[in-house]
Amino acid sequence: MTDAPMTAQAASTTTAGDILSSHLTAQAGAFLRALPLAVGEVGARPGAVAVPSAGTADLLRAVRRVGGLLHTFGATFEQGWAQESRTELRWLLNLLALEPGYVRRSARLLGALDSLSGSEPNGPGMLAGHAGAPKARALLDRQLTLARTRAHTTVLQELRSARLHALADRMTLLVGEAPLLDTAQGRAATVLLPQAAAAFTALAAGAQQLPLHRAATPYGGDGLRRLGAVPAPAVGQDVPPARGAVDADAALAADDAPWHRVRILVKRARYALEVCGGPAAELDELDGVLGRHQEAADAAVTAATAARTPRITPATAYVLGVVHADQRLEVEAARYAFGRRWPELPPGLDTWLEIPPAEGWGQTPAPRTA
Amino acid sequence: MTDAPMTAQAASTTTAGDILSSHLTAQAGAFLRALPLAVGEVGARPGAVAVPSAGTADLLRAVRRVGGLLHTFGATFEQGWAQESRTELRWLLNLLALEPGYVRRSARLLGALDSLSGSEPNGPGMLAGHAGAPKARALLDRQLTLARTRAHTTVLQELRSARLHALADRMTLLVGEAPLLDTAQGRAATVLLPQAAAAFTALAAGAQQLPLHRAATPYGGDGLRRLGAVPAPAVGQDVPPARGAVDADAALAADDAPWHRVRILVKRARYALEVCGGPAAELDELDGVLGRHQEAADAAVTAATAARTPRITPATAYVLGVVHADQRLEVEAARYAFGRRWPELPPGLDTWLEIPPAEGWGQTPAPRTA
Numbered sequence: 255m256t257d258a259p260m261t262a263q264a265a266s267t268t269t270a271g272d273i274l275s276s277h278l279t280a281q282a283g284a285f286l287r288a289l290p291l292a293v294g295e296v297g298a299r300p301g302a303v304a305v306p307s308a309g310t311a312d313l314l315r316a317v318r319r320v321g322g323l324l325h326t327f328g329a330t331f332e333q334g335w336a337q338e339s340r341t342e343l344r345w346l347l348n349l350l351a352l353e354p355g356y357v358r359r360s361a362r363l364l365g366a367l368d369s370l371s372g373s374e375p376n377g378p379g380m381l382a383g384h385a386g387a388p389k390a391r392a393l394l395d396r397q398l399t400l401a402r403t404r405a406h407t408t409v410l411q412e413l414r415s416a417r418l419h420a421l422a423d424r425m426t427l428l429v430g431e432a433p434l435l436d437t438a439q440g441r442a443a444t445v446l447l448p449q450a451a452a453a454f455t456a457l458a459a460g461a462q463q464l465p466l467h468r469a470a471t472p473y474g475g476d477g478l479r480r481l482g483a484v485p486a487p488a489v490g491q492d493v494p495p496a497r498g499a500v501d502a503d504a505a506l507a508a509d510d511a512p513w514h515r516v517r518i519l520v521k522r523a524r525y526a527l528e529v530c531g532g533p534a535a536e537l538d539e540l541d542g543v544l545g546r547h548q549e550a551a552d553a554a555v556t557a558a559t560a561a562r563t564p565r566i567t568p569a570t571a572y573v574l575g576v577v578h579a580d581q582r583l584e585v586e587a588a589r590y591a592f593g594r595r596w597p598e599l600p601p602g603l604d605t606w607l608e609i610p611p612a613e614g615w616g617q618t619p620a621p622r623t624a
Numbered sequence: 625m626t627d628a629p630m631t632a633q634a635a636s637t638t639t640a641g642d643i644l645s646s647h648l649t650a651q652a653g654a655f656l657r658a659l660p661l662a663v664g665e666v667g668a669r670p671g672a673v674a675v676p677s678a679g680t681a682d683l684l685r686a687v688r689r690v691g692g693l694l695h696t697f698g699a700t701f702e703q704g705w706a707q708e709s710r711t712e713l714r715w716l717l718n719l720l721a722l723e724p725g726y727v728r729r730s731a732r733l734l735g736a737l738d739s740l741s742g743s744e745p746n747g748p749g750m751l752a753g754h755a756g757a758p759k760a761r762a763l764l765d766r767q768l769t770l771a772r773t774r775a776h777t778t779v780l781q782e783l784r785s786a787r788l789h790a791l792a793d794r795m796t797l798l799v800g801e802a803p804l805l806d807t808a809q810g811r812a813a814t815v816l817l818p819q820a821a822a823a824f825t826a827l828a829a830g831a832q833q834l835p836l837h838r839a840a841t842p843y844g845g846d847g848l849r850r851l852g853a854v855p856a857p858a859v860g861q862d863v864p865p866a867r868g869a870v871d872a873d874a875a876l877a878a879d880d881a882p883w884h885r886v887r888i889l890v891k892r893a894r895y896a897l898e899v900c901g902g903p904a905a906e907l908d909e910l911d912g913v914l915g916r917h918q919e920a921a922d923a924a925v926t927a928a929t930a931a932r933t934p935r936i937t938p939a940t941a942y943v944l945g946v947v948h949a950d951q952r953l954e955v956e957a958a959r960y961a962f963g964r965r966w967p968e969l970p971p972g973l974d975t976w977l978e979i980p981p982a983e984g985w986g987q988t989p990a991p992r993t994a
């Protein structure tokens with residue numbers, strides 16, 4: 255496995271296939287070692303941990319990296335095989351992320367509620383002592399525990415499925431035997447760098463779609479009051495007739511979607527850098543900010559959904575309204591944080607990846623003052 | 625009336641009494657001209673204007689300035705008379721501000737609600753299409769209209785009262801005949817500048833009590849989650865027994881109070897500058913920011929109170945929770961804006977007012993980056 259930067263010198267003695275095989279062998283090996291541990295952990299634990307256990311974490315790590323590599327350097331692999339593998343890896347990724355996701359969401363929402371309703375004299379919140387707070391807390395806790403328990407059952411079933419066994423077989427084949435095309439015989443720098451650069455170009459294009467100008471000033475209302483335009487349904491698409499208005503669920507989903515998309519692109523760029531031996535710390539930071547964005551957006555949906563539970567008291571609903579707004583505020587804060595970091599990328603990345611300046615690299619970051 | 629800066633040269637030919645009399649004559653005259661207009665306006669108008677009508681605005685302007693002058697340069701006047709006059713002026717100020725205050729609060733809250741629940745496809749809010757939004761809007765509108773109507777009745781009564789006539793007589797006496805002490809015969813610079821400087825020292829001391837370090841980073845949760853410590857009741861004070869916890873109303877009031885206090889100090893410093901012929905634009909900006917702070921804090925209380933109305937639906941309560949959080953967010957945004965401006969004061973103010981540097985003037989503003 256090549257960890258040193260892929261300088262022209264090093265690359266001249268190594269083929270693209272060497273590098274990709276070495277990475278795939280390492281990650282597929284990690285996958286196969288972590289899989290039985292993860293299956294055992296899911297079976298044994300009650301599911302009440304916010305961070306996946308060691309085996310599950312290792313498995314997720316390997317799944318993400320193999321999937322990212324197959325996407326970014328897809329031109330070097332047999333198309334049908336790479337596509338199928340990515341579909342199966344994405345399935346496992348979503349499956350494994352389900353339960354820890356609910357645990358984290360629960361911690362986030364109950365933590366927010368406790369903070370908002372805290373009544374310690376030396377740091378109370380705006381809902382201090384509010385009668386609806388314990389009820390809203392119990393409601394959220396109950397609904398998220400139920401969702402987590404259901405997810406646990408699903409995960410347990412799927413981890414025994416033929417589909418998982420087939421994926422494990424697929425990973426076994428990857429160790430040392432990735433189905434590479436002839437192009438993989440080319441020099442590593444010649445073959446891999448343009449594909450890695452394309453991952454960064456896709457990231458730049460995705461970020462350009464974000465309303466960063468709106469998020470540039472703090473407290474601009476970007477997460478609460480001033481959502482982005484909801485795209486009109488495509489002609490011929492099977493949707494209910496538009497009445498010139500949208501509902502909040504659709505509006506929020508449409509507003510958050512491009513940010514979720516950029517998070518995927520950040521991760522892909524990050525894994526591409528790893529393959530090329532590049533520094534990834536800056537991308538990790540961006541990934542972390544967008545991760546907070548996604549978790550706050552998901553938590554906001556949960557609060558809004560809980561508020562639609564039949565027969566809750568007005569006090570409970572009121573508290574859930576505050577919690578919903580609080581999480582949308584976290585969404586807004588994450589966008590502001592992203593806008594201040596973007597496009598701060600690993601130093602020298604533009605020349606290193608040979609990305610033409612016209613693609614937007616080397617731009618100065620947005621001014622820090624609002 | 626002296627509008628030029630009080631340079632040492634100009635001041636050497638002018639007594640403190642000359643300057644104060646000239647200002648009081650001008651403002652008391654403005655008061656007496658505006659009073660009948662204001663009384664007529666209040667009687668005629670339905671009260672549905674956010675900005676006071678011309679007469680009322682002129683009256684408020686004169687009342688604030690005479691009151692501020694009597695406070696800041698109080699050592700130059702007969703104590704009992706100055707104190708009584710200030711009490712009566714404050715009474716009229718609160719009376720006149722009542723009705724426009726409700727109109728502005730209504731515009732702020734209904735505007736926020738319309739923005740949050742807007743369902744235009746190209747800029748919806750997080751409550752787009754929510755069933756509770758029209759009900760919450762109607763509830764807020766009804767409660768604020770009722771409060772405004774009651775205020776209108778009170779104002780109409782008081783404007784015919786003997787108390788107002790006595791105040792008008794007091795203002796009539798002020799034209800050319802302010803009850804000055806012998807100290808007013810001293811040089812303007814010698815007598816007035818130390819008193820103006822004391823107003824700025826009080827402002828600096830008040831601002832030092834603010835948790836500006838907490839408001840320095842945007843999205844720090846200062847208006848929602850992380851309120852300041854609630855002061856313990858003084859020993860012997862008649863309060864319900866403390867149970868180691870506080871309620872939200874008390875917590876929010878205690879958290880907002882020092883900011884409201886600083887707004888008063890900013891206004892006093894501003895009127896002191898006017899008397900000395902100094903530039904006041906920077907203080908107007910600070911006053912504007914703290915005005916937004918106060919109106920958002922008051923509007924948040926109104927939303928929270930409306931949510932306690934018996935027999936509202938959970939959907940209505942939920943929307944009011946979002947509106948409450950939204951207004952607390954505005955409070956937080958105003959604090960952040962204040963922290964970024966403070967202590968940017970009129971250039972040269974420190975030397976001009978001869979304030980010792982130890983009082984905090986000439987400090988560089990808080991860094992603009994978070």
